[in-house]
Amino acid sequence: MLEIKNLHARVADTETEILRGVDLTVRPGEVAAIMGPNGSGKSTLSYILAGREDYEVTEGDILYNGESILEMDPAERAASGIFLAFQYPLEIPGVATMTFLKTAVNAQRKARGEAELTTPDFMRRVKASAADLKIDTEMLKRPLNVGFSGGEKKRAEILQMALLEPKLCVMDETDSGLDIDALKIVSDGVNALRSPDRSYLVITHYQRLLEHIVPDTVHVLYKGRIIRSGDKSLALQLENEGYAQIISEAA
Amino acid sequence: MTVHQLRRLTPPEEALIASAESGLAEGDETRRNAIATLRRDGLPHRRIEAWHYTDLRTLVGGTQRGLIGKIIDAVLPTSEPSFLSPLLPGSTVVDLGATATPPASLPAGVAISRSGAMPDWHEVVNHLDRDVDTIRLVGAAFGATATHVSVTANTDVEHAIELRAEPLDNGDRGFAICDVGAGSKAVFVERLSAGAAGALSTGIANLAIGDGAEVLWIIDQEKGERETHLGQLNVTIGKDALFRLFVLNAGGALVRMEVHAETLGEGADIQIRGVNLLRGSQHVDVTTTLNHTVPNTTSTETFRNVVTGGHGVFQGMIKVSKGAQKTDARMACNTLLLSDDGDFSAKPELEIFADDVQCGHGATAGEINADHLFYLMSRGIPLEAARALLVKAFVREVVEEIEHEAAVEALEARIDAWLEQ
Numbered sequence: 010m011l012e013i014k015n016l017h018a019r020v021a022d023t024e025t026e027i028l029r030g031v032d033l034t035v036r037p038g039e040v041a042a043i044m045g046p047n048g049s050g051k052s053t054l055s056y057i058l059a060g061r062e063d064y065e066v067t068e069g070d071i072l073y074n075g076e077s078i079l080e081m082d083p084a085e086r087a088a089s090g091i092f093l094a095f096q097y098p099l100e101i102p103g104v105a106t107m108t109f110l111k112t113a114v115n116a117q118r119k120a121r122g123e124a125e126l127t128t129p130d131f132m133r134r135v136k137a138s139a140a141d142l143k144i145d146t147e148m149l150k151r152p153l154n155v156g157f158s159g160g161e162k163k164r165a166e167i168l169q170m171a172l173l174e175p176k177l178c179v180m181d182e183t184d185s186g187l188d189i190d191a192l193k194i195v196s197d198g199v200n201a202l203r204s205p206d207r208s209y210l211v212i213t214h215y216q217r218l219l220e221h222i223v224p225d226t227v228h229v230l231y232k233g234r235i236i237r238s239g240d241k242s243l244a245l246q247l248e249n250e251g252y253a254q255i256i257s258e259a260a
Numbered sequence: 261m262t263v264h265q266l267r268r269l270t271p272p273e274e275a276l277i278a279s280a281e282s283g284l285a286e287g288d289e290t291r292r293n294a295i296a297t298l299r300r301d302g303l304p305h306r307r308i309e310a311w312h313y314t315d316l317r318t319l320v321g322g323t324q325r326g327l328i329g330k331i332i333d334a335v336l337p338t339s340e341p342s343f344l345s346p347l348l349p350g351s352t353v354v355d356l357g358a359t360a361t362p363p364a365s366l367p368a369g370v371a372i373s374r375s376g377a378m379p380d381w382h383e384v385v386n387h388l389d390r391d392v393d394t395i396r397l398v399g400a401a402f403g404a405t406a407t408h409v410s411v412t413a414n415t416d417v418e419h420a421i422e423l424r425a426e427p428l429d430n431g432d433r434g435f436a437i438c439d440v441g442a443g444s445k446a447v448f449v450e451r452l453s454a455g456a457a458g459a460l461s462t463g464i465a466n467l468a469i470g471d472g473a474e475v476l477w478i479i480d481q482e483k484g485e486r487e488t489h490l491g492q493l494n495v496t497i498g499k500d501a502l503f504r505l506f507v508l509n510a511g512g513a514l515v516r517m518e519v520h521a522e523t524l525g526e527g528a529d530i531q532i533r534g535v536n537l538l539r540g541s542q543h544v545d546v547t548t549t550l551n552h553t554v555p556n557t558t559s560t561e562t563f564r565n566v567v568t569g570g571h572g573v574f575q576g577m578i579k580v581s582k583g584a585q586k587t588d589a590r591m592a593c594n595t596l597l598l599s600d601d602g603d604f605s606a607k608p609e610l611e612i613f614a615d616d617v618q619c620g621h622g623a624t625a626g627e628i629n630a631d632h633l634f635y636l637m638s639r640g641i642p643l644e645a646a647r648a649l650l651v652k653a654f655v656r657e658v659v660e661e662i663e664h665e666a667a668v669e670a671l672e673a674r675i676d677a678w679l680e681q
Contacts, residue, residue, distance in 0.1 A: 059638045062630075087640035099635040103653025109636070112649065117640035152653075169639060 010074065010208045011035040011177055017068035017233075018057050027053040029233035030069070035177070035226075038205040042219055042244060043212045045230035046252050051212045052096060054230070055181040058210070059093035060086045073177065087113075088120035090176030092169075094183050098162040101153040106165075109153050110135060114172055138171040142198050160191035167198040178202075179210045184218040196221030216248035229255055272321025273302050276460065279430050280401040290378045294400035297381070301392055309388035313573040313605050314545040316394070319514050320460070320488060347449045347480055348666045350419040356407045356434040357426030369415030369444070377406040379435055379464045385494070385520040385549050386577065388609075395492040395518060399462035404433040409448075413441035413470065420447040420478075420667075425463065427455030431487070434463040442470035442498065447664065448477045452491065454484035454511065463491040471498035471525055476664055477505045480674070483512035485540065492518040497557075499525025506662050507534035507546065507563075508671055510678050515544045521559075522551040523584075530559035533658040535566070535671075537678045538602055542570035549577045552587040552617075559588075564655050565595040566679075567602035577609040580617050587617040595625040596654050651679055 011034065018028040027050045035041045045051050057064050058071065060083035070077050078086055101109075115125040126134070139146055142164045154162050163183055170178055180199070184192055199209070199222050211222055219227070219241065227243040228235045231252070236259035237243065247255070269277070280295050303320060304311035346353055352363055354372055362372045379396035411417055425434030432455060440446050452463055461483065469475050483489045489512045497503045509515055521530050536544050550559045565572050574593045595604040608621035628650050636646035652675070659671050 059634075061634055082643065083634060083637035084640050084642045084646070087638055093638050095635070095638075099631055101632050101635065101650070101653060103655075103657040104636075104649055109639075109649070112645065113636075113639035113641055116642060116645065120640065120642075173639065 010037045010039070011210070012072040013069070014072065015069035016057070016066065016071060018053065018064050018066045021063055021065045026067075027064070027233055028057070031230070031233065031235055033228060033235055035208045035210060037208055038203075039226065040203070040209040040211060040222065040224045042224035042227045043210060043230050044214070044227060044244065044247060047214075049230045050233045051230055052181055055093055055179045055210070055212055058086075058091060058179050059083055084116070085120070087173070087175075088117045092173055092175035092178050094163075094166040094170060094178065094180045096181040096183075096185060098154050098166050100155045100157075102155050104153045106149045106151060106153050107135070110149075110169065110172060113169070117173060134172060135168075138168050141171070141201065142168055143194055144168055159186035160188065163187055163191065163195050164198070167195055171198065171202060176206065177208050177210070179212070181212050182214065183211070184213055184215065192218070192221060216244045219244045231256055231259065267302060269299070269302055270317060270321075273317065276303070276320065276398075277401075279460075280398075283403055288403070291400060291403050294378070294381065294397055297392060298397055298401045301390070304390055304394050308390050310386050310547070310575070311389075311394075313575070313607070314516055314543065316516075319543060344424075344451070344453060346420070346422045347451060347478065347670050348420040348422070348447070351422040351449065352419060353422045353424060354407065354409060355424055355426055356436055358403070358405055358433070360407075360426060367417050367419065369412045370417060370421065371408075371410045371412075373408045375406050375408060377437070379404055395462060395490045395516070396464060398460075398490055399433060399435060399464045402431070402433050402462060404435040404462060404464060406435050406437050408437045408439075410439040411441055411444045411446050414443040415441065415446075416444065417446040420449050422449040422451055423465070424451045424453070425461070427453065427459070427461075429456050429459065431455060431459035431461035432463070433461070434465070436465040438465060438467045440467070440469050440473045440475050443472045444470065445474045446476075447667070448475065450477065450479045450493075452479065452481040452483060452489060454482060455487060457484060457486040460488040461490070463489065465493050467493065467495045469495065469497045469501045469503055472500045473498065474502040475504065476662070476667070477503070478667060478671070479505070479507045479517065480671075481507070481509045481511060481515065481517065482674070483515065485511065485542075486513050488512065488514040490516050493520070495519070495521040497521060497523050497525070497528040497530060500527035501525070502529045502531070504531045504662070505533070506659070506667070506671065507532070507536075508674060509534070509536040509544050509546070510674060512544065513542060515542070517544075517546045519546075519548040520551070521549070523554055523557040526554055526556040528554070528557045530557075530561070531661075532559070532561040533661050534563040535655045535658060535675060536563060536572055536574075537566050537675065538570040538572050539568045540570055543573075544570065545573035545575070547573075547575040549579065550589060551579045551581070552584045552589060553581045555583065555585045555587070557584065557587055559590070561591040562658050562661075563593045564658050565593070565604055566598065566651055566655060567595060567604055568598045569601040571602070572604035574604070574606045574623075575609065576607070576621065577611065578619055578621070580612040580614050580619065582613040584614045585616040587614065587619070589617070589619045591621040593623045594654075595623075596651060597625055597627060598651070648679060652676065
């Protein structure tokens with residue numbers, strides 16, 4: 010599904026190197042967790058996967074279903090099935106949430122050569138997914154994310170994910186800013202979408218999220234490289250010991 | 261005796277005056293006077309502060325626009341205005357042309373008549389201007405005469421009143437004097453549609469809003485790409501009255517749109533929203549003066565500008581008179597610069613002679629927000645579609661504040677059409 014090979018990347022403006030040779034493989038249906046201390050490059054990795062222009066890849070490659078995505082723009086990557094759930098979803102005044110959702114869904118369908126959804130069909134899907142995520146449809150009448158609470162924004166991200174049906178979901182600190190109840194709703198939403206042909210890259214600081222979204226593999230990112238990989242027990246070990254032990258072992 | 265040293269007029273000024281003279285009739289003293297004043301003072305230039313960013317002397321007749329104010333013998337309508345459907349469905353269309361006949365049927369409480377009254381150029385609104393009011397002077401020099409529209413007290417006029425001036429070959433000459441009685445509600449649309457290339461039009465309206473009345477005034481300016489338009493709206497707002505204005509500038513080569521409003525009674529509220537869409541080599545200037553002359557009045561003013569080319573100007577003056585305590589006035593001018601070929605100048609001016617007021621102004625200019633663009637694209641919306649969505653969003657925010665469903669729909673359709681060109 011996803012193969013990241015010796016990926017080096019830097020901030021385009023300042024040429025600060027953030028990723029220094031990331032190697033990571035995620036199989037179809039796998040839930041891979043990326044953990045790491047602040048500043049290790051976790052969010053950068055998620056932005057680079059989604060195609061943000063502020064970063065440039067200086068070495069290595071990202072293969073998705075065997076093909077490099079480096080030349081694809083964010084919209085092309087999205088249409089091919091890559092989805093980034095933002096740590097801080099953006100508020101966009103003036104863009105109606107429903108218009109946005111419909112434009113996005115149909116743009117992806119069009120790019121894949123599928124027929125666009127009719128309005129009733131689309132509305133049915135939105136209502137069903139919104140109900141699962143306990144999203145009030147009144148909320149969807151507002152401009153995109155404007156005036157949404159932190160929890161509402163994260164649920165809206167999962168709603169988008171449910172509607173867009175991606176194949177690779179990159180979740181950037183989806184747990185940040187969520188209380189326990191909201192965390193449960195969001196995690197249930199994610200778990201409901203787990204399937205043998207859908208992979209996840211779950212980026213988080215804390216083991217807490219991984220109690221709800223149980224990973225198959227856990228990888229520790231530090232100073233732009235994966236320094237340790239393991240199964241879900243690695244997350245527990247980190248929770249108990251902190252990063253210091255693993256960092257010193259890797260050094 | 262004072263001897264004026266007559267300045268030599270520029271060729272475009274000469275052409276303009278000749279064009280004005282071509283329709284002059286015997287005994288038309290006011291008009292003759294206006295032409296003489298125009299000959300004496302010419303057009304304003306950049307050293308007159310109120311015209312600093314719109315130097316008419318240089319701009320009129322500029323090569324991009326072709327010769328403005330061309331001399332013609334017969335003044336004939338260039339198109340049949342009734343072919344245009346009104347901006348808002350069900351509107352009463354009023355032709356402001358000198359030979360126009362009033363509409364056959366009028367809504368209850370609405371009266372329309374014509375008189376020989378001409379715009380009075382002697383009083384200037386803005387102390388940064390020269391001794392004569394240029395737009396009213398040019399209007400009078402070209403023979404604009406008044407159409408009076410009155411709405412009696414306590415009348416709720418259901419459908420909009422659309423004001424149009426018959427487009428003549430050398431420009432149209434709308435001059436409307438509108439009175440909305442106490443406690444009444446009315447919607448006016450000032451429709452400034454395309455005329456002949458090279459034409460110079462003037463559109464002048466004086467609006468008096470009675471106590472407790474509500475007026476929504478929409479200016480829909482879509483002049484042709486080689487036309488000049490000089491527009492002016494003068495408004496007085498009574499006690500507890502509401503004046504809402506929406507300005508759409510989506511056309512014209514050289515446009516100056518002035519709005520001068522004055523609060524006459526406490527509780528008067530002014531809400532101005534506008535969108536200026538600029539491309540090519542257009543020069544579009546919006547100049548407003550909001551006069552808070554009595555205590556407890558409010559105003560909000562927001563312009564959103566989309567610039568892909570040309571020059572935009574916004575001059576917004578807020579005046580608070582001595583004693584006009586508790587004035588609350590807010591003004592904003594936000595510009596989206598979509599290309600390096602265009603520019604926008606914003607000049608807020610506050611003049612406050614009271615000590616218990618709140619006045620604020622802000623101007624921004626920038627490109628499309630890169631974070632917003634990335635967010636939309638990360639959901640699969642292609643670059644061009646994402647950009648279009650964000651540009652629309654930028655202007656829609658102010659259009660939606662009109663709170664008039666049919667108007668929002670009609671103006672959004674106009675704006676979308678411009679953006680898709």
